[in-house]
Amino acid sequence: xxxxxxxxxxxxxxxxxxxxxxxxxxxxxxxxxxxxxxxxxxxxxxxxxxxxxxxxxxxxxxxxxxxxxxxxxxxxxxxxxxxxxxxxxxxxxxxxxxxxxxxxxxxxxxxxxxxxxxxxxxxxxxxxxxxxxxxxxxxxxxxxxxxxxxxxxxxxxxxxxxxxxxxxxxxxxxxxxxxxxxxxxxxxxxxxxxxxxxxxxxxxxxxxxxxxxxxxxxxxxxxxxxxxxxxxxxxxxxxxxxxxxxxxxxxxxxxxxxxxxxxxxxxxxxxxxxxxxxxxxxxxxxxxxxxxxxxxxxxxxxxxxxxxxxxxxxxxxxxxxxxxxxxxxxxxxxxxxxxxxxxxxxxxxxxxxxxx
Numbered sequence: 001x002x003x004x005x006x007x008x009x010x011x012x013x014x015x016x017x018x019x020x021x022x023x024x025x026x027x028x029x030x031x032x033x034x035x036x037x038x039x040x041x042x043x044x045x046x047x048x049x050x051x052x053x054x055x056x057x058x059x060x061x062x063x064x065x066x067x068x069x070x071x072x073x074x075x076x077x078x079x080x081x082x083x084x085x086x087x088x089x090x091x092x093x094x095x096x097x098x099x100x101x102x103x104x105x106x107x108x109x110x111x112x113x114x115x116x117x118x119x120x121x122x123x124x125x126x127x128x129x130x131x132x133x134x135x136x137x138x139x140x141x142x143x144x145x146x147x148x149x150x151x152x153x154x155x156x157x158x159x160x161x162x163x164x165x166x167x168x169x170x171x172x173x174x175x176x177x178x179x180x181x182x183x184x185x186x187x188x189x190x191x192x193x194x195x196x197x198x199x200x201x202x203x204x205x206x207x208x209x210x211x212x213x214x215x216x217x218x219x220x221x222x223x224x225x226x227x228x229x230x231x232x233x234x235x236x237x238x239x240x241x242x243x244x245x246x247x248x249x250x251x252x253x254x255x256x257x258x259x260x261x262x263x264x265x266x267x268x269x270x271x272x273x274x275x276x277x278x279x280x281x282x283x284x285x286x287x288x289x290x291x292x293x294x295x296x297x298x299x300x301x302x303x304x305x306x307x308x309x310x311x312x313x314x315x316x317x318x319x320x321x322x323x324x325x326x327x328x329x330x331x332x333x334x335x336x337x338x339x340x341x342x343x344x345x346x347x348x349x350x351x352x353x354x355x356x
Contacts, residue, residue, distance in 0.1 A: 045172035
């Protein structure tokens with residue numbers, strides 16, 4: 001057993017680069033688990049810098065000087081952030097406040113629907129079984145209502161965190177754009193001089209991360225804007241809030257769309273009941289999700305995501321449990337990183353076994 005373990009260590013950890021790479025991976029996981037929430041502004045700044053670097057590269061291809069291109073990209077970012085904070089955010093906050101106030105009435109409507117089910121399906125389920133189901137669902141709905149009504153009280157720390165993001169993120173983005181070459185060189189100085197495996201992984205993941213982040217940002221924007229236009233045309237209540245939820249739902253592959261379907265349809269039923277408007281809302285929402293999954297996602301991520309759906313869902317569960325919302329967002333590129341590290345991991349050359 002000792003010889004087997006020694007051979008395994010010699011094969012996979014027999015080079016200096018393998019040892020350094022192992023230490024970096026362990027240290028990165030420890031930092032993320034321990035300080036993930038604190039480093040949130042840093043991760044947000046990295047994402048925005050990746051997005052803006054695409055704009056900088058596009059402007060430089062048109063013979064615009066790099067400093068001018070960076071200045072234009074940064075101005076676009078600041079104007080966009082201020083537009084969201086001044087124009088869109090107050091609407092979402094107001095609609096959220098109104099929706100929380102109407103939650104008890106919506107839950108009462110749902111309880112009325114459940115109370116009428118025994119008469120329609122008495123041939124399949126007994127009245128006692130319906131009473132047990134209704135009691136269980138009512139208690140869960142009451143718990144949800146209590147949590148939603150106390151949300152505004154618990155939101156004060158999140159307001160402070162938002163102010164920190166508003167102040168720190170633009171500052172970090174500015175310096176990351178301005179000194180990106182210097183920052184990359186500083187990180188490179190901490191690594192071994194001879195690092196062919198790390199260079200291979202970096203070359204692959206630099207493209208993968210950049211394309212994924214830009215593609216995901218475009219997907220959120222397109223799905224959110226299309227949903228907003230559709231909800232406004234249908235005269236759906238809380239259109240901005242629900243469109244924001246639909247746009248952000250694409251962060252969680254395969255699961256997010258299903259989860260957001262519930263509030264969209266519940267709000268639609270509370271507003272119209274089972275009539276023509278509710279039917280059109282269901283059709284429009286289904287079309288948006290169908291086009292997103294079968295047209296937009298393949299178009300944006302055809303060269304980025306080369307993972308099986310089981311691997312993607314597993315990555316969402318693992319990295320989301322370790323890192324929360326950031327883990328969900330980075331689940332696919334992190335899974336791709338794990339795959340790239342496994343494929344490029346330095347292995348000692350072993351002589352083939354003798355033939356029988």
